[in-house]
Amino acid sequence: MSYQVIARKYRPQTFDEVVGQQLVSETLKNAISGNRVAHSYIFSGARGVGKTSMARLLAKCLNCLQGPSIKPCGQCPACLEIAAGQCVDVLEIDAASNRGIDEIRGLRENVRYLPSRDRNKVFIIDEVHMLTNEAFNALLKTLEEPPERSLFILATTEAHKLPATIQSRCQHFVFRLLDYSEILGRLKQICLLENVEAPEGALSAVAQAADGSLRDALSLLDEVIAACGNRLDEVKTRQLIGVVPMEYLGGMLEAVHAGDARSVLERIGQLCAEGSDLSAFCAELTRTIRNLMIARSCGAQSPLLQVSGADRSTLEKLAALYSEEELSRFFQIMLRAQNEMRYSLQPRFNFELALMKLVHAGKLLPIERLLSGVGKPTPSEGGAAGRRAPEAARFTAGGTTVSPARSPSVKIVDPSPGPRPEIVERAPEQATESAVAPRAEEVAPAIAGDDQRLAAIKATLFEQSKFLGSCLNPLTGWRCEAGQVQFFFSKQGAWAAELLQSREHKEKLKAACEKVLGQQVKIYVTLSPESGKETRAPLSSRQRAERDPVVETFRKRFDCVWENVQDVSRGNRQ
Template sequence: MSYLVLARAWRPQTFEDVVGQKHVTQTLKNAIAQRRVAHAYLFSGPRGVGKTSLARILAKALNCEEGPTDRPCGVCTHCVEIRDGTSIDVQEIDGASNRGIEEIRELRENARYLPSGSRYKIYIIDEVHMLTKEAFNSLLKTLEEPPRHVLFMFATTEAHRVPPTILSRCQTFLFRRIPASDIEDHLRKIVDKEGIEMEPGGLAVLARQADGSVRDSLSLLDQVISYGDRKVTAAMVRNVLGLVDRSFVLALLENLVRKRIADVLNTLEEVYAAGYDLKQFYYLLVLEARNLLLRKTGARFSDVLEGEDEVILQRVLDRVSAAWLQAAQHQLLSMDAELRFASFPRLVLEMGLLRLAHLGEFYGLETLPPVASEKDTGPDSQVFECSKKTGRDSDSAVRESPAIFGTGAESGAGEDGTNDVSEDEQAGQEPEEHSIELCATSGPEETGIKSISGSFDQGCFIDSLALQKPALGVILKHAHVFRDGNGVLVIQLPSTSSFNASMVRDSRDELSRVASEVAGTTMNVRIEETGPSREARPVTQERLDEGLGQMQKKALAHPMIKEIKAVFKGEMVEFIPPAPLKNKE
């Protein structure tokens, strides 16, 4: 066939034609102009970014009849032969199929002879990392001190697999992944010269799908041009490439942040019914979540949206915080391994999306409403967002705020704003003791919380600490823990237990670290001893043993522990809880 694909027809022929590698082309042009050309170059980088093409251009610049020049004529015999791949003195070798020591020995033998008619004899070895260890060793001496008429140019996508002894003998250039905007501009020039009518949105889709590879983008462009008969729309591009319509992803994200569970599942059903690959839909969802996070944090964002897509994206951004987006991204990435080997990817994706819809309950994050502005950060504004909406004071907002990992009913707050406590408990009975679970629900009176300031959650702090230091978690569950007006975390311990107080003091650094993670800012810790009170029951050794017994029971019930006992026929000899960190001072 006489047709030449776009990737070959528009292959760069001069240094100026290379897209997005200015740092490499300028260095090589200066080296030619200053007569400082090295005898060996290594070009490394992703596929389709111009490594082999630039090696050919450099070969033409050195062997051109008007050269050496940084502007090869492209019409002389040597330039034409190098362009067509027929030059005897410029040999392109595939490292994957000529990787043995015998091929390298033959190369060394031929390198001794002068070029037939060119200025230099040039060897371009593509995918050089595929050579065997013996082949590399055979090449070392020739590469270190080659004949004056011989140059080596290596190209690889995996430079880390090239031996250091080879790297030290070459000038190495790292080719960068081409930005989507540069690829889009390059494609626009090509379609204009080819006389193809194409929507800008279609070019943007192709540029994103190419993932930084110019060659991939041209191959995709060839495919969609054949489908569209010289008139291509963005919908055609998505249809030909089997890409999920972006509107599906944006609609799903909006339904997620609004907690419209039924609409989330219905959107996924539409994607499945349309025949799209669910794993590809998942990857697009991850990328879109990343785009949201970049916009929310003010980072550089090159993806431009228009029309309804931009409106939907902005609505999503107005309803979420950067912390929520970060947690959502973490949750999405955790689904990758499950989807990769899942027999039922649809079910895995549904369950993952349901977890995302309830992300605030799992991570203790306020997803709605948006983050308060700087002018709302005064002392009067340091209450939960619900008090701002309902007009209640900060104390009632604290009492009625729902638990992080459960509904308001689960945390003991009734609809009327009063604690749903039985008559027996009001008569003075001790409340039921809670087990240590991740951010388990606990009312402020049960944990001895005196006050709440800002977004710091004492219950989540104690439960997070219990996961890392179980013994400390048991102690703090029955102490006064609160943040004072100066932003210092105050821990009030009953003076009846010097052992517990000593353990807490020795773990001051650990307490400060966990508190800072929960609060999102650096927090200092002040430890105080108080007399025994009804609000903070003394932590006796019996109660400590009881808490450790609960941890032991949970440890024995863990599936991994059960499997170890079953495989090795073992029995538990002793249970040793994690020891608190000692103060280095």
């Protein structure tokens, strides 16, 4: 007794049965109806997405004894033989095992004869990229002058390996990977036809594991049915194909979120003790992080998500714990780990390292925030703000910040003017209490003195745009009187003056001044060092560096002092 595997049994026999690939289907249907079918096609795309099926379908449409038609009858000898892969006028050549010139010579010989019964002779060359160069050249000749009533379909998973000369003689269709939901739909349909009772969770696991290939999905379904019989069991299905339950992945991610390295490591230990495949788990975790990233950016209902309905709400809750920034960092770490584990002698170590990185990645601050000295989470971080609150660097009323360290937390002086950095050990609870972030405007009035006000304006501008902030570096002087702020630039700083004179930049400069000075102002940007009482001589590089808010931020963060070293630029020349 012969059992036909599901993937073969359910090869699509009509365009309606083809899942996805609408673009290819529509174009081919139009060509058939309009009698404009080309002589040669390339069908390229990932494995198991319908290339061979579509090639056979096209052959059937053209050769059906009732046709040509976009709805082949499926009953005539031509239709039946093509479906069974036994038609003498439809030749399938596997280029992976017949790579050489002889096979293509044989093909050229064959091409010269008319079809024996059907309207057209169809040559389907699978894995065509495997042909040798000589074979390609021989094929090229045939494609250049295709005999009447012949059709070539070159199927390949690696179209980029085809010589350009071949590509330019064919119409090229790219078959895309199938969506999770398309695969899930087809699995449900087939289970219904096969009288298999399948909970959505089980089919969802199969669809996820298939990674866009319908053939892979159907092969997995075969395996699962073999193991479970006609009533699929969700837990068994997941175990069988190595898909980890959402709760387990969620648990791991919650431990990461809590910064609980111990729990994370123990969970990995448990996985190993159970004999789980760590690489598969890593792949699952990576997929989940990708899903979280999508849920965070596109919403939990996005069709881009590869999950069942039940898992969507879990994902949504998990996604709210992290910022987009964090998730993309996590994604990067996991992708790298996945790759490294493949070649590692100790994949467990790589996996542990990756998860420790996730635990610690949450404590990192974006460099821009560190530079601006403001640890206040931006509103766009939404739910993540809750996570950062106790940990991230923040302003406190005294102009101090609480560092990102978790425990014990460390207090250091913020970059705005104040006393020398002071390091105080604090219990984490205290840190949480004091982490109330006043807005920048509340901090501003404390700043006194011209240089300090200018530094604050620069810092505010820098926060918006690093480039714009740096435009104030070549400033030779500034004056603030009666609601008028004047900025002076010398010839060397003409570029900056010009930029700041544009309306858009001037608006930003005005906003920064108003924020710092606490009053409405008018802005004047002047290209003349002589005007203005407070005009100064051009600054030395040391002076410029000393006034640069970024340098100052770093100096204070890392508790540095200025040293009287020789001016490097001058020293070198002497």
